[in-house]
Amino acid sequence: MAAEILRPLSINEVTDWADTADVVIIGYGCAGAAAALTAHEQGASVILLEMLSGGGGSSAMSGGEMYLGGGTPTQRACGFDDTPEAMAEYLIGALGPNAPEDKIRLYAQDSLEHYDWLTGYGVPFKPSFYDEPSWVPPTDDGLMWLGENAAPFSSITPMAPRGHRVQSDGFGGKVLMQHLMAAVEATEVRVQNDSRAVRLILDGDRVAGVVVRSFGENRAIRANKGVIITTGGFIDNPRMVEQHAPQMIGVGTNSDGNDNGSGILLGQSVGAGVRRMSAGQIGIAFVPAFMTRGIVVNWQGQRIINEDVYPGRVGQTALYEHDLEVWVILDEQAFEEVSDDLSWGARPHHVAETVEELEELCGFPAGSLRDTIAFYNEHAARGEDPLFGKSARWLRPLTAPFGAMNVRNSFAESPEKARNDQAGPKGSAAGVFTIGGLHTTVDGEVCDLVGEPIPGLYAAGRASSGLHGWGYVSGTSLGDGTYFGRRAGRAAAG
Numbered sequence: 257m258a259a260e261i262l263r264p265l266s267i268n269e270v271t272d273w274a275d276t277a278d279v280v281i282i283g284y285g286c287a288g289a290a291a292a293l294t295a296h297e298q299g300a301s302v303i304l305l306e307m308l309s310g311g312g313g314s315s316a317m318s319g320g321e322m323y324l325g326g327g328t329p330t331q332r333a334c335g336f337d338d339t340p341e342a343m344a345e346y347l348i349g350a351l352g353p354n355a356p357e358d359k360i361r362l363y364a365q366d367s368l369e370h371y372d373w374l375t376g377y378g379v380p381f382k383p384s385f386y387d388e389p390s391w392v393p394p395t396d397d398g399l400m401w402l403g404e405n406a407a408p409f410s411s412i413t414p415m416a417p418r419g420h421r422v423q424s425d426g427f428g429g430k431v432l433m434q435h436l437m438a439a440v441e442a443t444e445v446r447v448q449n450d451s452r453a454v455r456l457i458l459d460g461d462r463v464a465g466v467v468v469r470s471f472g473e474n475r476a477i478r479a480n481k482g483v484i485i486t487t488g489g490f491i492d493n494p495r496m497v498e499q500h501a502p503q504m505i506g507v508g509t510n511s512d513g514n515d516n517g518s519g520i521l522l523g524q525s526v527g528a529g530v531r532r533m534s535a536g537q538i539g540i541a542f543v544p545a546f547m548t549r550g551i552v553v554n555w556q557g558q559r560i561i562n563e564d565v566y567p568g569r570v571g572q573t574a575l576y577e578h579d580l581e582v583w584v585i586l587d588e589q590a591f592e593e594v595s596d597d598l599s600w601g602a603r604p605h606h607v608a609e610t611v612e613e614l615e616e617l618c619g620f621p622a623g624s625l626r627d628t629i630a631f632y633n634e635h636a637a638r639g640e641d642p643l644f645g646k647s648a649r650w651l652r653p654l655t656a657p658f659g660a661m662n663v664r665n666s667f668a669e670s671p672e673k674a675r676n677d678q679a680g681p682k683g684s685a686a687g688v689f690t691i692g693g694l695h696t697t698v699d700g701e702v703c704d705l706v707g708e709p710i711p712g713l714y715a716a717g718r719a720s721s722g723l724h725g726w727g728y729v730s731g732t733s734l735g736d737g738t739y740f741g742r743r744a745g746r747a748a749a750g
């Protein structure tokens with residue numbers, strides 16, 4: 257990325273404005289689409305810039321899981337009660353520590369209205385419940401648990417499933433974006449593809465426009481009211497990962513390949529502050545249904561977490577505390593219980609008739625896994641997990657023969673294939689994306705290094721730091737991207 261991105265242009269240097277709108281939005285993923293629709297609803301003229309030849313971004317590739325609650329029609333149809341307060345309490349815990357309470361409380365309070373806004377644009381949620389641990393349902397069911405029913409949250413916040421998956425025959429992100437983009441294209445919002453924002457334009461301390469490069473030529477676009485940055489995260493920018501998120505170096509990425517961090521750099525070029533830049537969603541390459549039925553251990557043969565939590569929480573623990581040296585241990589019954597559509601073809605890398613033999617195959621210290629399984633089994637037989645509080649639903653003594661899956665070999669058929677497939681030193685053991693970004697107010701105003709809004713500059717989606725402290729739960733990216741995209745669109749248009 258050229259260094260010019262870090263040098264804003266003074267308005268005095270602009271000789272010719274190629275275009276003008278009240279609100280100029282950079283990046284056409286879910287946050288950009290939501291911002292554009294809302295700014296337009298407010299009566300503003302809008303230009304929506306996209307560097308590629310079409311919109312969609314990572315949003316269109318995503319699972320389509322949206323974190324919504326407070327008693328949505330989908331929740332009620334599936335027989336679940338919920339309140340905004342319960343939703344906020346869960347998110348404050350699960351997205352913490354130090355998740356921004358002001359953003360979370362607004363997000364929860366407005367969740368029903370946001371559900372209506374989405375469905376008003378035709379985004380479908382099937383009123384049926386999928387009751388298995390998974391990243392997204394392999395069915396077209398519309399509702400699932402995302403860790404609300406697992407310790408420690410199950411005992412400290414009222415439980416309700418809030419994972420709303422956009423109805424689809426696979427990942428739902430493409431359906432979400434089809435609907436949002438169809439809505440944008442039915443308005444007078446001017447979408448300009450092949451238009452990469454390369455510099456901001458400053459009028460004094462106010463952001464007044466954007467320099468855009470299209471087919472090798474630069475154009476200046478004036479924003480009368482505001483510029484909104486919705487360019488996604490920075491996992492595809494190795495220099496920024498190196499600078500801010502060292503534990504993600506060498507780990508597989510989870511993006512459309514264009515999470516280039518350019519919007520964050522544009523914001524920083526005019527003095528923006530950033531938050532939570534080292535935090536990430538760690539999509540560990542374990543099958544959640546296997547993890548939940550077995551145990552997850554480190555290289556010392558010791559359990560690391562209650563395996564029924566939201567799988568990204570297992571991923572964070574595995575990466576940040578165990579450098580992805582983790583295994584799933586399961587028995588034959590656990591393996592057989594998981595259907596093919598949930599197991600994604602994953603097979604144990606080692607099987608053994610005895611736990612001692614498995615220890616040796618995996619390279620665990622002698623006796624370590626034996627003691628772990630003995631302790632686990634003794635309490636599982638009574639429906640208890642004194643170490644981590646795993647739900648009794650998933651507790652059962654594990655019996656020989658045993659299997660072990662190594663996350664670093666992930667889904668490869670053999671360790672050799674895994675080595676050949678490796679995206680980095682840690683291979684495809686996890687797919688990660690960043691959740692930190694520009695520091696914003698609840699209305700998407702981008703704040704400077706002392707926390708004051710920068711006039712004329714807004715951000716939403718993964719270019720900003722949204723609902724998250726350190727933790728992550730599926731659905732909070734598409735959820736906060738669209739919700740705070742709307743708020744930014746409204747504020748900029750106003």
Ligand SMILES: Cc1cc2nc3c(=O)[nH]c(=O)nc-3n(C[C@H](O)[C@H](O)[C@H](O)COP(=O)(O)OP(=O)(O)OC[C@H]3O[C@@H](n4cnc5c(N)ncnc54)[C@H](O)[C@@H]3O)c2cc1C
Nearest residue numbers: 283285287307313314315319321453488717718731733734
């Ligand atoms: C496989 C996968 C599954 C996922 N599943 C889920 C899920 O189920 N639920 C969930 O909440 N999240 C999920 N995520 C994460 C989620 O998709 C993203 O965090 C979210 O889509 C980010 O939205 P956004 O609008 O901020 O950015 P994006 O959707 O990435 O859009 C940003 C756009 O900006 C454009 N752009 C970038 N730089 C510039 C520039 N300088 N000028 C002009 N345009 C630019 C990009 O080309 C892109 O089109 C998943 C991600 C992946 C990859």
